[in-house]
Amino acid sequence: MPEVDRVAASRAAIAARRARAAVKEAVRRRERRPLEIAEAAWADPSTPEGSLRVRELLTSIPGIGPSRVARIMEELGIADAKRVGGLGARQRVRLRDWLAARDVGPLRAAGRLVVLAGPTAVGKGTVSAHIRDNYPEVLLSVSATTRPPRPGEVDGRHYYFVSDEQFDAMIEGNDFLEYATVHNASRYGTPRPPIEAALAEGRSVLLEIDLQGARAVREAMPDALLVFLLPPSWEELVRRLTGRGTESAAEQARRLETAKVELAAQHEFDVRVVNHDVGRAAREVVELLAVPGTDSARTRT
Ligand SMILES: Nc1nc2c(ncn2[C@@H]2O[C@H](COP(=O)(O)OP(=O)(O)O)[C@@H](O)[C@H]2O)c(=O)[nH]1
Numbered sequence: 429m430p431e432v433d434r435v436a437a438s439r440a441a442i443a444a445r446r447a448r449a450a451v452k453e454a455v456r457r458r459e460r461r462p463l464e465i466a467e468a469a470w471a472d473p474s475t476p477e478g479s480l481r482v483r484e485l486l487t488s489i490p491g492i493g494p495s496r497v498a499r500i501m502e503e504l505g506i507a508d509a510k511r512v513g514g515l516g517a518r519q520r521v522r523l524r525d526w527l528a529a530r531d532v533g534p535l536r537a538a539g540r541l542v543v544l545a546g547p548t549a550v551g552k553g554t555v556s557a558h559i560r561d562n563y564p565e566v567l568l569s570v571s572a573t574t575r576p577p578r579p580g581e582v583d584g585r586h587y588y589f590v591s592d593e594q595f596d597a598m599i600e601g602n603d604f605l606e607y608a609t610v611h612n613a614s615r616y617g618t619p620r621p622p623i624e625a626a627l628a629e630g631r632s633v634l635l636e637i638d639l640q641g642a643r644a645v646r647e648a649m650p651d652a653l654l655v656f657l658l659p660p661s662w663e664e665l666v667r668r669l670t671g672r673g674t675e676s677a678a679e680q681a682r683r684l685e686t687a688k689v690e691l692a693a694q695h696e697f698d699v700r701v702v703n704h705d706v707g708r709a710a711r712e713v714v715e716l717l718a719v720p721g722t723d724s725a726r727t728r729t
C-alpha cells in the first residue's frame with residue numbers, strides 16, 4: 429500500500445476507535461440506552477455502533493462487569509469477538525430481548541455506586557484514602573462504627589464513632605444501606621442519606637466495606653459495581669498485615685483465615701483490581717467510577 433494510503437487508513441482506524449469509545453462512554457454515563465445502540469447498529473452496521481463488539485457494549489452497561497458479561501454472552505450464544513452489526517438474525521433477537529428486559533426507560537444523569545472490598549490488609553483503606561485525597565469529585569462514604577477510634581483517626585472523616593445505643597437507633601431509623609458485625613467484634617454500617625443525595629446529583633460514590641456488606645449492597649442496589657481488591661501475592665498480603673502492626677499475632681492469624689475465605693469469593697465480584705501500587709490501583713477504581721471531567725473518564729476506551 430502506498431505510504432499516503434497507509435496514513436489515511438491508520439487515521440480512519442483511529443477515528444473509528446474514538447467513535448466506538450464515545451459510544452461506550454455514552455452508555456457508561458447513561459446518556460444512551462444499550463438497546464438504542466443495538467438498534468442503530470442493525471439499521472446500519474457500518475456505523476460505530478455496528479462495529480462495536482457485543483462484549484464492549486455489555487461491559488459499558490453500569491453495574492455489569494467482565495465476568496458477568498462472559499456468562500451473559502455464553503447464555504445468548506454469542507462468540508466473544510462478535511460485533512453488534514455482525515450478529516445473525518437469531519442472535520439479534522436474543523440480544524434485543526435481553527436488552528429490552530433490562531431497559532430502564534427514560535435516562536437521567538446518574539452517578540455510580542462502587543463497592544471496594546477485599547481481604548484484610550490488602551490496602552482497601554490506603555487506596556480509598558488516596559481516592560479521597562486525589563479525586564474530590566468522588567464521595568467516599570464514611571461508615572458508622574461501634575469500635576473505638578485508633579490513634580490518629582478523626583470522627584466524621586475516618587468513621588462516625590458511635591455507641592451501641594446510637595447504632596441501634598440508626599438501625600431503627602432505617603438510616604443504613606447495610607450494616608454488619610465485622611471480625612466478630614464491632615458493628616459497622618453505611619449511612620444511607622448521603623449516598624442517596626450524591627447519586628441523585630449524579631455524583632459517584634465509593635464504599636469501602638467488607639464482603640458481607642458488598643453482598644448486602646448488591647441486594648439493595650443491583651446497579652452497584654462490585655470491585656474486589658487483590659494482593660499481588662499471598663506472601664505480600666501476610667507482609668502487609670504484619671507490617672501494619674495494628675493487630676496481635678493471634679488476631680493476625682484469625683484474619684488470615686478469614687482472608688482465605690474472602691479470596692475464595694472474589695469471583696462474585698464484577699471486577700478485580702490488583703493492588704501492586706496504590707496510585708495505579710486508585711486510578712483503576714476511579715476509571716470504573718467514570719467520573720465526568722476526570723482525565724481517566726475522558727481517556728478510557
Ligand atoms: N459491612 C460493612 N463493613 C464495613 C463498613 N465500614 C468498614 N467496614 C469493614 O470493616 C472492616 C474493619 O475495618 P477497620 O476497623 O477499619 O479495620 P481494618 O480491618 O484494619 O480495615 C474492614 O473490612 C472494612 O472494610 C460498613 O459500613 N459496612
Ligand SMILES: Nc1ncnc2c1ncn2[C@@H]1O[C@H](COP(=O)(O)OP(=O)(O)O)[C@@H](O)[C@H]1O
Pocket residue numbers: 546547548549550551552553554555668669671672703704705706
Ligand atoms: N500497594 C501497596 N504497596 C505496599 N504496601 C501497601 C500497598 N497498599 C497498602 N499497603 C500497606 O498495607 C497495609 C495494609 O493496608 P490497609 O489500607 O490498612 O488495608 P485494609 O484497609 O485492606 O485492611 C498498610 O500498612 C499499608 O500501608
